[in-house]
Amino acid sequence: MYCAGIDIGSRTIELVVLKNREIVEKRQVDTGFDPMTRARELLDGVEYERIFATGYGRNLFEITFDAPTITEIKAYGVGAGSLFQKVGTILDIGGQDTKAIALNNDGKITKFEMNDRCAAGTGKFLEIMSRTLGYTIDQFGAEALKATKNLQINSMCTVFAESEVTSLVAKGEDPKEIALGLHRSVVRRAVGMLKRVSVGNDIVFAGGVAKNPCIRRLLEETLKRQVLVPEDPQMIGALGAALLAGENK
């Protein structure tokens, strides 16, 4: 049986199709301004019997496509749990949310934390800051890794941080150093959230921001332990949804 999971995030939509728990198809598009049209395009020509939706657009998808939904928190828990046997904590930094999820030894979610309203310290924050400094999102982490100083960025709010960055640029500060400072501030916030759910067993880092090498390294340095990153960190939510679609026959 073919089971699909779709994760409609604020920035991107991911689709995973499974056959007997093996991935046979994965796709991704930008969410854009009309997520349901994008979702329909993404599903074009894809064969599946059941589909589960997750992500912030899940309720809209539920209405449009008459599909069951689950939260990103459960989807990431199931998705990460299927890839890493001993996962105890998951950090997901996406386009507009950061989540820390704790699992018990049976892989059941016991506790989670999530930013409550603004997108401070999420993927969107990094995206806007990279633009302010003239980097592409792919360059941003790599360039930050070349920095050497310990520049402190105090603002967590995107708007305030942007003016802080502008004034640092005006002081002649090296953009790489500013980039590192910004990465540090994201990691500080994420670690705070991780500690609130307590960090046990293996830590899995997923979501789009997990592709950023600087965030990965700073996380490992701060937590003083290895952080596991799946091959396709953005697909974990869709994978979890697809697995759940397969379970609930």
Next chain:
Amino acid sequence: MSDDYRNMWKDLGLDLKSHDMLLEILGKAYQDIYMAQKDRPEQMSYFDFVMSEVHGLRIKELMDEKAAGRKIIGSYCVFVPEEIALAGNATLVGLCSGADFAMEEVERLLPRNTCALIKSTFGFKLGKVCPYLEASDMIVGENTCDGKKKAYESLNDIVSNLYVMDIPQMKTDPGRSLLKAEYYRFKEAVENLSGVKIDAAGLKKSIEIVNNKRKAIHRLYSLRKADPVPISGLDALLVNQVFFYDNPVRFTESVNKICDELESRIEKRTGAFPEGAPRILMSGCPMAVPNWKLPWIIETTGAVIVGEESCVGERGARNLTDDSGSTVEELMEAVVDRYFNIDCAIFTPNPDRFNHIIQMYKEYRVDGVIHFGLQFCQPYLMEAIPVEKALESKNIPVLRIETDYSMEDVGQLKTRVEAFVEILK
């Protein structure tokens, strides 16, 4: 809307344009949140009616009472004893504090990081949209949290009839003596306001009226222990909210009527939610009308709220006042005893509240506790952390929510609440 009401509102000094806007928003929210519910008890029609007339018929009744010589006392807190007001020929009403209004005006008088409830109190006054406040002969403020305490100093500049009651912060003998002295001072203030001397017979009678109101709502609480739950948490919350507005005797009758219906629903196993729906206990800050945001989010996930550990709920209504005394002094002692038991987070330490949460968790067969804290509400937000730890140490699932009256965080709240309910299933 009848012209009589418009004239009445105009006479009360309301800003009719803003008030129309408020009623429109309130009406729409009520439709979307309340009328959209399925399988409601029929007797909820009474409370639907009360809400539809909350600024109309009920205000008209209060104006009629005033014309007949009664006084109206407005309050913001469950520490203001209704027994004393009633015994002094006065009606006690809760004042509006559950929605954002005239925020630009409010922030000229209060710091931005003031809780939504206090800001709302000012918003309703500055926006001239609360007929209860304008109809009140006396407005009672109470020194509970620091926010309210200091805000009343500023409120005093914009209302002419504010009376401030001091409230103890510790459950000690001196604490109780303070409450007693303040209740005697309040008794005197009510007597001066109405010109009626409070006697034992009057006080005894008013204790009976208020106790009956509490007994009726206790009956409602206990019926929510059934599975399937015969009434939704939203509907039960509304009954708890109307507790503060309605005529106490009529309210008591109406609650008992709905309880009769709920008993027969339980017998027939008719639920507002299907049997086995995850059962939630809400704990924390008061939920004033029309602050239905979080309960609405919770119940649209398929979970059902079976109890409120809240001022608008069991914290406010728990315990009766002993009416066995025969002198004013004895009855006043009983009033003090009853209110001194309230486990508000302004008290330090406050172990009773922890015990009550755990007790309610067991009695209502709760699956998980959602702690509701208003942003910037220091006492409840501070207490939320030890509450969470205490519950977690007993393996009771708990979700800590901090929010306000705005709708901007609905998306995130939905995800958090849904994920919490997924854990409970």
